Amino acid sequence: GENVEQHPSTLSVQEGDSAVIKCTYSDSASNYFPWYKQELGKRPQLIIDIRSNVGEKKDQRIAVTLNKTAKHFSLHITETQPEDSAVYFCPNAGKSTFGDGTTLTVKP
Amino acid sequence: DTGVSQDPRHKITKRGQNVTFRCDPISEHNRLYWYRQTLGQGPEFLTYFQNEAQLEKSRLLSDRFSAERPKGSFSTLEIQRTEQGDSAMYLCASSLGQAVNSPLHFGNGTRLTVT
Numbered sequence: 001g002e003n004v005e006q007h008p009s010t011l012s013v014q015e016g017d018s019a020v021i022k023c024t025y026s027d028s029a030s031n032y033f034p035w036y037k038q039e040l041g042k043r044p045q046l047i048i049d050i051r052s053n054v055g056e057k058k059d060q061r062i063a064v065t066l067n068k069t070a071k072h073f074s075l076h077i078t079e080t081q082p083e084d085s086a087v088y089f090c091p092n093a094g095k096s097t098f099g100d101g102t103t104l105t106v107k108p
Numbered sequence: 109d110t111g112v113s114q115d116p117r118h119k120i121t122k123r124g125q126n127v128t129f130r131c132d133p134i135s136e137h138n139r140l141y142w143y144r145q146t147l148g149q150g151p152e153f154l155t156y157f158q159n160e161a162q163l164e165k166s167r168l169l170s171d172r173f174s175a176e177r178p179k180g181s182f183s184t185l186e187i188q189r190t191e192q193g194d195s196a197m198y199l200c201a202s203s204l205g206q207a208v209n210s211p212l213h214f215g216n217g218t219r220l221t222v223t
Contacts (some may be wrong), residue, residue, distance in 0.1 A: 032209040043199065043214040044151065051209070089150055093209070096141055098150035 004092045023090035024072040036089040112215035133202030143199040
């Protein structure tokens with residue numbers, strides 16, 4: 001089946017900087033692209049999602065962009081804060097499967 | 109609280125024993141998923157139900173694992189003859205409609221320790 005590849009696997013930024021995580025997919029029929037955040041010891045939670053008829057969606061400091069031609073979508077976090085430190089996942093929504101995500105560390 | 113609830117939160121068992129976990133999804137959600145997660149890894153898909161029908165089961169899932177959702181509401185996951193390698197967090201999630209275009213709502217999980 002088609003996989004979703006996520007990069008980078010780890011990301012460390014200074015508080016206040018921006019962070020970008022990218023996911024590449026292969027199934028042209030994909031039309032739903034969610035991002036989940038999992039803080040240490042907690043459950044994964046949806047933080048933002050986008051559908052294929054939209055190119056960008058923003059919610060305060062987070063945004064998701066979709067490039068259907070290149071088959072990738074990205075999570076953007078601006079003005080990062082220590083509480084943004086977590087693992088972020090872009091699952092293969094069509095198959096309900098998760099990779100190992102991106103561990104984001106925001107240094108104060 | 110109308111979120112996904114799982115019981116118990118923690119379970120310690122001896123190798124070879126059977127264990128059963130319960131998941132109560134959000135009431136109007138027709139899809140229910142089970143995942144297993146170990147430290148440093150993402151959630152590993154185990155199986156999912158649409159209403160009472162089990163539509164997919166991971167090929168990696170041992171025959172010692174079985175799940176049910178008899179009335180299309182709550183679900184149980186049973187592990188028979190537990191092994192130390194079964195130690196993990198077992199997560200349940202539910203969604204309304206198809207996961208292909210619906211967000212998953214996760215419970216807080218059941219942490220299993222096999223000694």
